[in-house]
Amino acid sequence: xxxxxxxxxxxxxxxxxxxxxxxxxxxxxxxxxxxxxxxxxxxxxxxxxxxxxxxxxxxxxxxxxxxxxxxxxxxxxxxxxxxxxxxxxxxxxxxxxxxxxxxxxxxxxxxxxxxxxxxxxxxxxxxxxxxxxxxxxxxxxxxxxxxxxxxxxxxxxxxxxxxxxxxxxxxxxxxxxxxxxxxxxxxxxxxxxxxxxxxxxxxxxxxxxxxxxxxxxxxxxxxxxxxxxxxxxxxxxxxxxxxxxxxxxxxxxxxxxxxxxxxxxxxxxxxxxxxxxxxxxxxxxxxxxxxxxxxxxxxxxxxxxxxxxxxxxxxxxxxxxxxxxxxxxxxxxxxxxxxxxxxxxxxxxxxxxxxxxxxxxxxxxxxxxxxxxxxxxxxxxxxxxxxxxxxxxxxxxxxxxxxxxxxxx
Amino acid sequence: xxxxxxxxxxxxxxxxxxxxxxxxxxxxxxxxxxxxxxxxxxxxxxxxxxxxxxxxxxxxxxxxxxxxxxxxxxxxxxxxxxxxxxxxxxxxxxxxxxxxxxxxxxxxxxxxxxxxxxxxxxxxxxxxxxxxxxxxxxxxxxxxxxxxxxxxxxxxxxxxxxxxxxxxxxx
Numbered sequence: 001x002x003x004x005x006x007x008x009x010x011x012x013x014x015x016x017x018x019x020x021x022x023x024x025x026x027x028x029x030x031x032x033x034x035x036x037x038x039x040x041x042x043x044x045x046x047x048x049x050x051x052x053x054x055x056x057x058x059x060x061x062x063x064x065x066x067x068x069x070x071x072x073x074x075x076x077x078x079x080x081x082x083x084x085x086x087x088x089x090x091x092x093x094x095x096x097x098x099x100x101x102x103x104x105x106x107x108x109x110x111x112x113x114x115x116x117x118x119x120x121x122x123x124x125x126x127x128x129x130x131x132x133x134x135x136x137x138x139x140x141x142x143x144x145x146x147x148x149x150x151x152x153x154x155x156x157x158x159x160x161x162x163x164x165x166x167x168x169x170x171x172x173x174x175x176x177x178x179x180x181x182x183x184x185x186x187x188x189x190x191x192x193x194x195x196x197x198x199x200x201x202x203x204x205x206x207x208x209x210x211x212x213x214x215x216x217x218x219x220x221x222x223x224x225x226x227x228x229x230x231x232x233x234x235x236x237x238x239x240x241x242x243x244x245x246x247x248x249x250x251x252x253x254x255x256x257x258x259x260x261x262x263x264x265x266x267x268x269x270x271x272x273x274x275x276x277x278x279x280x281x282x283x284x285x286x287x288x289x290x291x292x293x294x295x296x297x298x299x300x301x302x303x304x305x306x307x308x309x310x311x312x313x314x315x316x317x318x319x320x321x322x323x324x325x326x327x328x329x330x331x332x333x334x335x336x337x338x339x340x341x342x343x344x345x346x347x348x349x350x351x352x353x354x355x356x357x358x359x360x361x362x363x364x365x366x367x368x369x370x371x372x373x374x375x376x377x378x379x380x381x382x383x384x385x386x387x388x389x390x391x392x393x394x395x396x397x398x399x400x401x402x403x404x405x406x407x408x409x
Numbered sequence: 410x411x412x413x414x415x416x417x418x419x420x421x422x423x424x425x426x427x428x429x430x431x432x433x434x435x436x437x438x439x440x441x442x443x444x445x446x447x448x449x450x451x452x453x454x455x456x457x458x459x460x461x462x463x464x465x466x467x468x469x470x471x472x473x474x475x476x477x478x479x480x481x482x483x484x485x486x487x488x489x490x491x492x493x494x495x496x497x498x499x500x501x502x503x504x505x506x507x508x509x510x511x512x513x514x515x516x517x518x519x520x521x522x523x524x525x526x527x528x529x530x531x532x533x534x535x536x537x538x539x540x541x542x543x544x545x546x547x548x549x550x551x552x553x554x555x556x557x558x559x560x561x562x563x564x565x566x567x568x569x570x571x572x573x574x575x576x577x578x579x580x
Binding site: 011014371379408 | 432433435437459460461462463465467468469480482484486489491493512513514516517525534535537538539540541542550551555557
């Protein structure tokens with residue numbers, strides 16, 4: 001292990017064409033430090049001139065062993081790991097993890113917490129799509145879109161800072177509810193965002209949607225057939241851009257999503273442009289959901305009062321002996337969860353984010369597997385880039401919307 | 410159990426003699442390892458389970474018989490159903506037949522399974538290391554007996570000594 005190993009072509013001989021072995025086509029590394037690969041992803045390309053014959057993704061550069069680490073922590077403490085997986089969708093990961101824990105120990109969440117979770121998850125979806133749109137523009141050499149998108153993203157990060165004290169890794173959603181209630185300024189901040197955002201989305205669309213350069217580079221590029229998409233486990237906006245109407249918020253509503261009136265944008269073209277349109281539309285739909293949720297936001301507690309699983313609020317610790325005992329027990333020893341396993345899936349900005357959580361009767365999980373959407377969405381890439389130019393690969397990869405923290409775990 | 414799911418589980422019972430358990434409204438069907446590919450094909454073709462949502466394993470160490478549960482989480486879009494198939498494996502050198510012929514998504518997921526648990530998918534078309542570093546063999550981090558390591562803090566006086574026993578430090 002002490003030296004760099006020389007990698008021979010024998011290792012991937014079965015993946016490239018005969019012509020690569022004779023030197024007729026070129027093998028070229030794209031990444032792991034390429035700016036358009038959105039993190040540390042290496043693509044081994046077999047090129048004939050500028051045309052891609054084969055593409056072999058190499059992942060794992062960001063593997064941090066989060067699944068193993070979770071096994072060594074109690075259910076409450078392991079949650080901080082979830083923020084670090086998909087670092088563009090922190091609250092969405094918290095939500096998936098907390099829902100899995102709640103399902104495993106059979107815990108109810110109060111109405112107000114559910115509504116706030118929906119608001120936060122949708123804000124996070126817009127946040128993630130803004131980062132995607134910004135870097136998508138950047139990859140297509142439209143620098144200004146990036147700056148515009150990060151301006152609006154800043155507003156969402158400010159809201160997150162307001163509620164959780166952190167700009168990204170808030171761990172604000174906790175098993176049984178939320179960390180604490182939102183401050184009074186929260187509603188104004190979100191309303192302000194809701195007022196500004198639709199116009200800003202129009203602005204992005206004015207820049208990109210009918211831009212001829214943009215259309216030339218996207219329309220008909222990287223077409224993904226619905227049957228192929230399902231074979232490769234592709235979910236989320238990518239699947240919906242291929243004409244399959246499948247959104248877990250709609251078909252298997254959780255956290256009261258059935259109460260909100262929104263539609264699921266679907267396009268049938270399956271190309272890169274369709275993926276762009278679907279995500280832009282999704283941002284508008286998310287705004288609708290946030291507005292409805294904010295209008296009906298009920299008053300009440302934001303975390304379950306089941307003290308066997310949920311730590312008591314800080315204010316009780318000074319006056320109640322039981323609260324102090326529960327606080328102490330839950331944060332040191334943790335709570336036991338039954339010996340069994342649950343699979344909980346939510347719709348993340350990238351697709352089906354599933355948590356397979358298995359308890360062993362003790363305070364720590366036996367296994368916590370993350371079914372991350374980017375992982376499967378990336379695995380279809382070799383299929384859809386064949387025959388395209390290298391410049392198109394950049395556009396296709398950008399439209400897949402991968403997050404390497406989500407892939408490598 | 411859901412009525413629609415009951416019919417499917419009944420069909421699996423008739424064909425392969427499977428057993429099943431229910432937990433928190435989820436159905437886990439235990440399939441014998443030699444039948445798993447047929448079962449997956451049947452579910453995909455006849456009962457519209459188009460999507461293999463997750464493929465992973467659970468390690469029950471120190472229990473060795475059975476030691477692993479390999480999990481196939483299936484989703485049917487047309488019927489809006491979920492079903493979990495499980496294969497029970499013994500300790501030693503566990504093998505499963507590859508599911509890449511049924512679901513392409515199993516390709517990467519099975520490579521991950523080999524990396525993390527050492528469960529070898531027989532007949533896999535491209536069994537290279539996926540997530541772990543190049544040359545990492547015979548150690549499977551998600552097995553329970555694999556210790557959770559930590560990074561030793563290196564100072565000027567002991568940097569060489571720690572580098573000597575550290576994996577991949579000099580690569």
